[in-house]
Amino acid sequence: MLSELQYPNDLAHVINYKICISESFIRLFTNYGPCQPVIPYPKNVEGRLFQKKWYERNSWLEYSPQKDAMFCFSCRLFLNEEKYKGRVAWKSEGISRWRTALKKIKEHASSESYMIGMVRWKGFQSQALDIALETANQEVQAARDKEKQRKREILCRLISITLYLARQCFPFRGDQESSISENRGNFLELVEMFGKYDSVVKLHLDVIKEKQEILKRSQVSLLSNRTQNDLIKALAISVRRVILEEIHKSKIFSILIDETSDVSHTEQVSFVVRYVHDLKIKERFIQVFNVQSTTGEALEKEVISMLNTNNLNIDDMRGQGYDGAANMSGIYNGLQSRLQRQNPKACTQPKSSISRKCKIKYSVCNLFQFV
Ligand SMILES: [Zn+2]
Incomplete structure (x- = not known):
């Protein structure tokens, strides 16, 4: 019946006659090859039309005279599993917006589904369908x-x-x-x-x-800048994990709070932990937080939240050290007495006990020495 039609391999017949794509139909259509008629193609409302030169580098490309749309031969015959059911554009709906057609062709030719369809098609030409599918799947998996x-x-x-x-x-x-x-x-x-x-x-x-x-x-x-940020975040997480493992091993620790402002003059506080690891004193930067409010109560909340986030118990804290601008010293006084109220063993250390190296710049660099 198909052989009597003008374009027997036109996808429109598959739709019109509700043909089920079995191995024998695939064999028949593969023998016919893609439907690539060279005819006077109709113009659309924009005055644009299908171009025969698009066939040249795209052996898979089909044009359906009945539907006035283009399709992908390998996709419509060889991508019929459940997971490809939704991909109807190149298989059954067709592409007929000629203004963007070339872009769509190039896009499809670089897609994974196209690659799978093509590998299966080439495999089927020399093997039975099930063997071709299996071989193609292995090739696709290897790719x-x-x-x-x-x-x-x-x-x-x-x-x-x-x-x-x-x-x-x-x-x-x-x-x-x-x-x-x-x-x-x-x-x-x-x-x-x-x-x-x-x-x-x-x-x-x-x-x-x-x-x-x-x-x-x-x-x-x-x-992209997003990937750069993701990389920095991922590395910071893994570095922080190493630091926290060391702190948890050491059990007791001190905190060092250092105030600074960034280029936009936003007041920021760096949170550094001092502990002993392998008989050496370590000072490790954990993170920096913006100071929303400079009251002792607000800073206490930030410090407690920082300790909780990093699973550090305030009862294991043995010291507090502060180094900041003079205008912050009154606030730090408020903060240190509040923390000491929660844990009397968390003594305040004199300013000089904070290593000069413990500035944010050094600390951030130091954070990445681990990896
Ligand atoms: Zn395709």
């Missing part, structure tokens, strides 16, 4: 594993860059981070430099560049 490994290798390099910048207390971001900027900031400039000597980073940068040029939009690059 996924390879991609996972590639991303891991990229991440290792990005973590090294993040650690280097954090240890040296260098800023990450640049004022102008666009690709045409002469100085994109330390993080991106270091990645570029890695790319000159390291094949993994070079390949990664080349792939992103190529995808961006084809799809005309930004790609997942693992280089």
Whole structure:
């Protein structure tokens, strides 16, 4: 019956006659090949139409004269499991907005579902369907594993860059981070430099560049400011975990509170813990918090919350040290007496007992020495 029709492999027949895609139909359609008629294509309301040159580099691309829409041959025949049911655009609905058609074709040709469909199609041409599906799945899984490994290798390099910048207390971001900027900031400039000597980073940068040029939009690059922040946060969590393990081992500790203000003149307090580990005195920066209110009561709340968050028991505290501007000393007096009321053993240490090194800048660098 199909063979009597003008375009027997037109997807529209599958829909019209409610054909169930069995192995014999797949064999039949594969013999016909993709439906690629060269005809006077109709114009849409915008005056645009399908272009025959789109077939040239896309062997999978089909045009349905009945539906005046394009489809993907490999997807419609070889992606029919439950998990692909929702992906109807290239399988049954079709793409007919010709203005964005080329972009959609390029987008599809770089998608994972396209890759799976194509591998299955090629496999089916030489094997039975079940063997072809199995072989294709293995190939797809191998490709996924390879991609996972590639991303891991990229991440290792990005973590090294993040650690280097954090240890040296260098800023990450640049004022102008666009690709045409002469100085994109330390993080991106270091990645570029890695790319000159390291094949993994070079390949990664080349792939992103190529995808961006084809799809005309930004790609997942693992280089965005959000990823940079995520890396810093993840590293800080793992470093803090090591520090807290040491403190818990040591059991007793002192706290050191150091006041400073950031570039925006926001009053900030750094929270440092002093303890003994391997018979050595350690002073470790834990975190910094903005001072919302400078009353002793408000600071006490912040310190208690900091202790609770880090699972540190105030009963194990043996000392408190403060170093800050003169205008904070009265407030610290309020704070230290409040903390001492909660634990009388938490003696106040003289100002000089705080190591000079215990300034935020040093402490933040120090935080990253662990990894
Ligand atoms: Zn496809």
